[in-house]
Amino acid sequence: MDFLSLTVFCAVAREQSVTRAAALLGRAPSNITTRLRQMEAELGVPLFERQTKRMLLSAQGRIYLEYAQRMLTLAEDAKMAIQPAHTATTLRVGAMECTLASRLPVPLARFKAAWPAISVSLTAGPSAQLLRALAAQELDCALLAQQPGASFPNTLHAQEVPAFEEELQLLCSSGYWAHGAQKVLAVFAPGCSYRAVAEAWLHEHHAGGEGVTLRQVASYHEMFAYTAVGACACIMPASVITLMVPDVTLERTTLCTMPTWLVSRSGFLSTAFAAFSREILA
Template sequence: MDLAALAIFRAVAREQSVSRAAERLGRVPSNVTTRIQQLEAEIGVPLFQRDRKRMALTPEGEAYLDYVERILNLADEAQQVVNPGGPAGTLRLGSMECTVASRLPVPLARYNRQWPEVTIELSTAPTRQLIEGLLAHRLDAALIAVPEGEWWLGPDELDKVAVFREELVLLLPPGHPGVERPGDIQPRALAAFAPGCTYRMLAEEWLSGLGTLKGRFALQEVRSYHAMFACTAAGSCFSVMPRSVVELLRPVAPVEEKALMTVDTYLACRPGFATPAFLALRDTLAAFSNLEGGDHAAG
């Protein structure tokens, strides 16, 4: 087993195709097929279920892929730390959907111009899933929202630095009367992301403060802020999201809003993670922070 073989296995698993993986890796398909067969022979179990259309992982292949991701990511991290030079290599960055939409485009464009040798692999997920990815070495860094008190995250599990502050607002259908407490909300469903989203958890806590969540409000899970906004504008739901996202979506349809609370977004990594690519990203995000001290603090 070597790192090249593991990289080939990962590419085929991601592409679900030998030909697409070969094109991505700059190899001929026959070479990729041979390396996969050699790896399976070495391990002693089939890693793929083969048919004419795609290469799907077997249950053993799924389990093996998790280890392969961690091994390759650690090897890349080790290379960058031992022989740092300038920022280079791959940086696997996870982020909440709202941060990608409203905060990252301009900073990442600057980062790409300044450090073209770095490839950022960007993925989105709720905070809980991002933390799992960090701890499992599937991600190098992530932009997360951690509630005050951090009761579900140990104080030493991650290194974190606050980079953005978001104002969460309650969104209501157009023409909805003013709301002072959860009981004033007329729609009977909260549009929210799947479990693991910090903003959903905070919304549920606010709604259940007077014991009004269970039996009064249902949950309608959606996959995007656009869907959340549309459901609210249509009058079937209400929702909670950052004001920075509301400003992006406001031209779509009118809604009513009420400020609820502020929540910080943190750039998080495993303790001690300090590759040049990550440190350069941390500095870039700090320059665009809306917290005190950022170059764009007034934004």
């Protein structure tokens, strides 16, 4: 079994299509089909359930996919270990949206200047989603937050170090909580650690959230805009607030500080990642 065959298998599993995988890899569809049949003959099991328009993984294929991804990842790690400054590879970084906006631009620019051969792939998402991606080895590292008192899953076997502290602030228009009307608190989707802080604050200060509606939003800009017009309140990091329009007068109350962790997948070691970590933690 060679690495090209593993790459083909993973591409078809991801795209659920021989045609799309072939286009992605720059190969003829017939070549992709031949390699898949050779793999299945060698393994003695069907890796896919072939439908009219889709290629879905079989039960054995789902098991094999996890190992194939590990083998490809280990191959990249090995190349990085031998020739870290010259290997053209990708560092897959996940981060919360607030971290991408307020914390990463400068260290990423410094890292790219020092390591021009390394591409950086960025994925934004809530902390729970980033943890799942790390466990599936879809990311090499991630910057995320954990709810107060929570710990990282033992099954993750990850390496984590505190990167920086975020000051979480309650943001609202003047006198918002004094009015008798129904209140609204803007939050992100479940899985966001800061949403958990917002829900805990409501439970403690507003009778378990009675009289307060949660409005799910897609971005901090949307959250800030609703808050600025008095349509809701929100909780966001002070580092993000400073990026918003400075001449909007809003009440700001510090609720707590939370660490943002730099978490790397199990066994991930490379000189380039060590350099990336130094830039983040500087």
